[in-house]
Amino acid sequence: MNKMLKTFLREFTFRRQLGITITLGILCLALFSSLVSSWQGKERVRRNLIEQGQHITENLARQSALALLYASPDNAAEAVSATLAFPGVASVEIRDTGQRVLLAQGRARPAEFPKSFIPVAGAEALAVLDAESEGAWRFVAPVYSQPSAASPFQVQEARRERLGDVAVVMSKAELSQMTRDIFIANMISSFSFALLILILIRFLSGRMARPLRELSASMARAEAGESHVRAVLSGPKDIFDMAHAFNSMMAALEDRIAAVSHAERHIRHLAYNDTLTELPNRTQFMDMLNQTIDRARDKGQTFALLFLDLNRFKNVNDTLGHDVGDRLLIAAGRRIRHSVRADDSVARFGGDEFTVLMEDLAGATAALVASQNICFALATPFEIDGLDIYVSASIGISVYPADGMDGNTLLKHADSAMYLAKKNNSGHEFYEPGMEAKISDHVQMEGALRRAEGRNELLLYYQPKAVLATGALSGMEALVRWKHPEFGPVSPARFIPLAEETGLIVSIGAWVLRTACTQAKIWADAGMPLAVAVNLSGVQLRQRDFVDSVRAVLAETGLAPALLELEITESVLMEQAEETLSTLHQLKEIGVRLAIDDFGTGYSSLSYLKRFPVDTLKIDQSFVRDVTSDPDDAALVTGIIALAHSLRLKVVAEGVETAEQRDFLVRSDCDFIQGYLLSQPVPPEVFERNMLDAV
Ligand code: C2E
Ligand code: MG
Ligand code: MG
Numbered sequence: 001m002n003k004m005l006k007t008f009l010r011e012f013t014f015r016r017q018l019g020i021t022i023t024l025g026i027l028c029l030a031l032f033s034s035l036v037s038s039w040q041g042k043e044r045v046r047r048n049l050i051e052q053g054q055h056i057t058e059n060l061a062r063q064s065a066l067a068l069l070y071a072s073p074d075n076a077a078e079a080v081s082a083t084l085a086f087p088g089v090a091s092v093e094i095r096d097t098g099q100r101v102l103l104a105q106g107r108a109r110p111a112e113f114p115k116s117f118i119p120v121a122g123a124e125a126l127a128v129l130d131a132e133s134e135g136a137w138r139f140v141a142p143v144y145s146q147p148s149a150a151s152p153f154q155v156q157e158a159r160r161e162r163l164g165d166v167a168v169v170m171s172k173a174e175l176s177q178m179t180r181d182i183f184i185a186n187m188i189s190s191f192s193f194a195l196l197i198l199i200l201i202r203f204l205s206g207r208m209a210r211p212l213r214e215l216s217a218s219m220a221r222a223e224a225g226e227s228h229v230r231a232v233l234s235g236p237k238d239i240f241d242m243a244h245a246f247n248s249m250m251a252a253l254e255d256r257i258a259a260v261s262h263a264e265r266h267i268r269h270l271a272y273n274d275t276l277t278e279l280p281n282r283t284q285f286m287d288m289l290n291q292t293i294d295r296a297r298d299k300g301q302t303f304a305l306l307f308l309d310l311n312r313f314k315n316v317n318d319t320l321g322h323d324v325g326d327r328l329l330i331a332a333g334r335r336i337r338h339s340v341r342a343d344d345s346v347a348r349f350g351g352d353e354f355t356v357l358m359e360d361l362a363g364a365t366a367a368l369v370a371s372q373n374i375c376f377a378l379a380t381p382f383e384i385d386g387l388d389i390y391v392s393a394s395i396g397i398s399v400y401p402a403d404g405m406d407g408n409t410l411l412k413h414a415d416s417a418m419y420l421a422k423k424n425n426s427g428h429e430f431y432e433p434g435m436e437a438k439i440s441d442h443v444q445m446e447g448a449l450r451r452a453e454g455r456n457e458l459l460l461y462y463q464p465k466a467v468l469a470t471g472a473l474s475g476m477e478a479l480v481r482w483k484h485p486e487f488g489p490v491s492p493a494r495f496i497p498l499a500e501e502t503g504l505i506v507s508i509g510a511w512v513l514r515t516a517c518t519q520a521k522i523w524a525d526a527g528m529p530l531a532v533a534v535n536l537s538g539v540q541l542r543q544r545d546f547v548d549s550v551r552a553v554l555a556e557t558g559l560a561p562a563l564l565e566l567e568i569t570e571s572v573l574m575e576q577a578e579e580t581l582s583t584l585h586q587l588k589e590i591g592v593r594l595a596i597d598d599f600g601t602g603y604s605s606l607s608y609l610k611r612f613p614v615d616t617l618k619i620d621q622s623f624v625r626d627v628t629s630d631p632d633d634a635a636l637v638t639g640i641i642a643l644a645h646s647l648r649l650k651v652v653a654e655g656v657e658t659a660e661q662r663d664f665l666v667r668s669d670c671d672f673i674q675g676y677l678l679s680q681p682v683p684p685e686v687f688e689r690n691m692l693d694a695v
Contacts, residue, residue, distance in 0.1 A: 013216075015209045022201050025185030030194035034186035041182035042175070049088070049175055050129055053139045056086055057168040061141035064094050068143050068163035071096070073103040076646060077144035080105055088174045090136055094143075096164040113138045117165050130167065139168045164239060211235025215243050222246075227254050228480055238420065274348040276326055277333035285347035289407040292345075292357055304367035306356035306545055307396040307414035308336065308374065309422060312538075313352035314503065316389060319542035319579065327384050330390065339377040340370050355414075364399060364430065372426035373397045390575045397430040422501070436543035442498070448484055449495055449504055457483055460515045461681035464691050465533070465652060465674045468666055473691055475531035475565065477674065478516035479681045480508065500539050509540045510549060516578040517557040517564060519684055524563060533565040533595060538572035542579065548588040554590070562620065568594065570602030577608050595652070600640060617644040621655020621675070628660045638668045645669070 008017065022112075063079035066072075073094070080092050084106055091106025099116055113131040117140040127141035145161040209236050218231040230250060231243035272284040280288065289305070296303050310332060310424040317325035329352065336354050337346045345357040356374075374393060381388035396418025396672055404410040413431040419439050421429040429435075452458050463477040482490040499505040511536050540546055554561055566587060573580060573596060584594060595616035600623050619640055626633045637653070644651045652664050656675030665673060679690065 001446065005596070013109070014212060015144075017362075018205050018209060019140070019202060020387045023198060026194045026198050026201070027191075030190040032186075034183070037190075038179070038186045039185040041186070042179040045178045045182070046175055048127035049170070049172075050137065050139075052086075053065060053088075053129070053137055053168060053170045054127040054141075056083055056089065056170075057139035057141040058125060059083070060092065060094075060168060061125050061127065061143045061166045062146075064143050064166050065146050065163055067094060068096055068102060069145060071102065076103055080638070083168060089168060090171045091169045093167040093169075094164060095167070097162060102164065112677065113137065128170075135172050137170050137172065139170065140165055191685065205270070208236070211239045211243065215239060215246060218243075222250060222253075227257050238390060262473050264514075269558065277330050277348045279333050279337070279354075280345065280347040282347070282349050285345070285349060285357075286407060288345050288347070288357060289410070289418055292359055293400060293405075293407060293410075296359070301359070302361050302402070303400050304358045304361050304364070304370075305398045305410045305414045306358065306367065306371060306374075306401070307349070307398075307411065307418045308356065308393050309379075309395075309418050310352040310353040311392045311394055311422060312500075313391060314540055315542050316391070319544065320384075320387070320389070324384050324387075328382055328389060328391065331382050331384070332378060332393075335377040336374055338454065341372040344370070355411075361399070361597060364397075367397050367399065368428070371397060375427045387578050392427070394418050394426075395428040396421055397428060400482060403431045423497070425497070443491075445487070446497070446498060446502055448487070449482070449498060451480055452484070453507060457485070458508065458511065459483060459683065460512060460519070461683055462519070462532075462687040463681035464678050464687070465672050466678055468653075468662070468673050473530065474672055475533060476687065476691075477533040477535070477567070478512060479535070480512050481681075496537070500537050503539065505537045505539050506543060509537055510553075513550065514553050514557065517553050517559045520563050521557045521559040523688070524559065529560075529563060531563045531565050531593065533567050535567045535569075535597065536572075538568075538576060541568065542576065547583060547590070549557075550587065550592065551590055554592075562593065564634075565593040565595050565616065567597040569597045570599050572602075573612065574602050578603075581611065584613050600636065614649060616650045616652055618652040618654050619670075624653050624655045624661055624665075624675070625657075627664050628658075634664065637670075641668050641670055 008020070013021070024209055041125055048669070060076075061077055067074070067076035078096075080103060083089055083092050089106070091104065093104045094102040095117070096102055112133045112135075118128075118130050120532045125142055125144050127139045130140035142165050145163055162171075184369045186687060210421060211232070214234075215231045218229050221229040226496045227250070231246045233240055233243050233247070235243070272281060272287075273279065274281040292303055295301070310329075311329070313325065316328055329348075333346070333348060333354065336356070341354055342358065342360070347355045347357075349355045352516075355427045356370065358370060361367065371532075374395060378391055378393050381390050383389075396414040396416060398404060398410045398414040398417065400410055403413045407546055413435075416435045416439055417429040417431040417441070421437055423442060459481040461479050461481050463479060464473055465475045465477065466472060467474045480492055480496075482492075482495055484490055496505065499508050516532045516534045520530065523530055543549070550566075554564065568580075587594060593616065594614040596612070596614050597618050598620040599617045600620045617640065619637060623633050623637050623640075627637050641651050650671045651671050652672040652674055653661075654674050656662055656665065656673040656677045658677060661675075662673060662677060678689075682690070
């Protein structure tokens with residue numbers, strides 16, 4: 001029972017609970033009311049039947065007086081049969097005062113009632129209910145003698161004499177029948193009425209519960225995952241409030257869901273895109289690469305993978321700050337994107353590395369043209385914060401399926417080709433088998449160079465410079481040498497670019513500067529004040545504290561600033577003209593001399609040349625080499641000398657090997673010469689022995 005109640009309360013809907021409760025209530029009420037009214041009806045019928053029985057008995061008593069007076073049952077026969085004819089009358093009995101039966105008729109069961117009648121008190125011939133059994137009533141009425149017609153002479157009223165009693169037994173069958181009928185009628189009417197009310201109440205409760213039902217349906221939809229569902233605002237106040245609260249909750253939920261899905265999209269975007277350049281990132285690129293491989297395999301096509309790395313980007317970051325570096329990357333990314341076809345995929349692979357996927361490739365030349373386009377697009381200086389920043393790129397190209405069947409191999413090979421392009425300064429390289437071996441040499445070399453300084457493998461050689469007119473020694477250029485125990489002597493042309501690439505040039509350059517200044521100071525102290533020329537790398541120049549470090553070395557070694565000349569190649573100067581200008585002025589303020597090295601190879605802008613606070617131009621040896629045989633070179637050299645003199649600069653001709661070259665330079669009014677004609681670069685002790693002795 002308890003369990004049923006619990007199930008009812010927990011598992012049934014409110015509407016069913018309400019319906020069942022109301023139905024049960026109304027049914028009980030109908031049953032109760034029909035029982036009560038049936039009972040009342042039964043009582044009424046009983047009373048009527050008893051009254052009727054009493055009347056019948058009293059009638060019989062009146063008509064039985066003669067029969068008892070003369071002790072003749074025949075006198076009552078007619079009255080008795082008339083009485084028995086009444087519905088429900090079962091038997092009739094007439095007794096005299098001695099309780100002797102005068103007449104008995106009918107189907108009464110004698111055992112049902114007591115034998116004797118209870119004498120009826122009083123002089124009235126009124127019938128009483130003498131006894132009652134389960135199935136019948138017995139009425140008894142006294143019989144009195146009938147007074148004769150009143151005589152005018154009679155003084156005394158005639159006395160009525162009791163003659164006996166009559167008893168009438170009436171069956172209760174009619175009562176039972178009528179009770180049943182009443183009960184059935186009551187039941188039918190009550191339940192019909194109950195049914196009507198029930199229908200009405202069900203209808204009303206249905207209407208009342210509708211807002212709740214709708215709210216619950218809305219909640220169910222919300223539970224099933226619909227976030228935009230809203231409840232209808234109707235119904236009684238509490239349900240209205242609930243619906244309102246539900247709507248507010250759903251609105252808040254929808255906002256949350258929107259925020260979460262936005263965050264999800266953002267996270268996905270972040271996971272697959274580079275936030276700086278807005279290009280696909282490495283993860284997305286790898287996905288694209290694998291899909292491209294699948295497509296190319298299915299269609300039997302080829303495609304190219306370009307791996308691009310910006311040259312000397314690290315320097316931009318180090319010297320101009322990360323903000324400028326970031327903006328440069330964004331701009332470079334845009335230029336790369338615009339220099340390839342719209343269908344090609346460009347991604348930022350990481351740092352200053354970009355990748356390009358070129359599908360539907362007509363041939364390898366298409367990839368080559370794309371690489372050239374990218375290099376060309378990047379060649380225009382980037383204007384950031386009013387500075388012209390020059391960057392170039394090295395691009396490695398691998399082609400599917402020739403250079404690899406899977407993404408990682410293609411990527412590795414393009415990377416190797418890029419590495420060589422960077423090393424060879426060639427702009428772009430296609431992958432070729434065996435490249436990795438070369439690169440591993442390069443990597444080995446880099447490791448060895450890192451250890452070179454600590455192991456004293458670096459040496460500084462000196463090459464003399466002379467005044468052309470007199471042949472007098474005017475100074476020397478310090479040139480670094482690397483003697484590796486295994487590789488043997490390594491040319492600066494080979495290891496200086498590596499040192500620049502790895503940043504090792506900063507410490508190597510500092511060592512060269514200190515060693516050269518120390519040496520020049522020793523020779524100056526020995527009475528030979530010769531100016532020493534030290535080569536600078538662009539990386540060193542971009543170091544923020546470079547001027548301070550020069551000042552510190554001069555202070556430390558005690559060398560007069562005028563005896564130090566710093567050589568900067570023309571290409572470095574032009575590439576970082578604006579940034580270098582103030583550094584050059586600061587160096588001039590210290591009192592050191594400045595020279596432009598390898599002049600003629602770097603497309604100088606004349607306006608810059610005028611603004612640079614330099615003292616000397618060094619004509620590149622490539623012009624000097626053929627000066628006696630090539631009229632163009634001869635004209636160039638003469639022109640450079642005239643230009644330099646007009647800018648009040650001294651001119652040094654490099655790489656002078658022959659007397660003819662020297663004679664030409666004399667005729668062209670060159671100021672100084674340097675080259676094998678005088679001496680190869682030599683160790684300081686040799687320099688001291690050969691040259692200084694001559695001085
Ligand atoms: P550079 O500054 O133009 O140096 C002159 C180069 O020409 C030296 O090569 C020298 O040995 C070579 N040379 C001199 N006279 C002749 C000649 O008559 N004929 C020929 N064919 N060559 C001659 P080296 O020593 O191999 O240096 C190559 C370059 O490496 C230098 O060019 C310079 O740019 C760079 N370098 C050398 N030492 C340093 C250094 O300490 N720091 C930096 N940053 N760069 C250096
Ligand atoms: Mg030099
Ligand atoms: Mg040079």
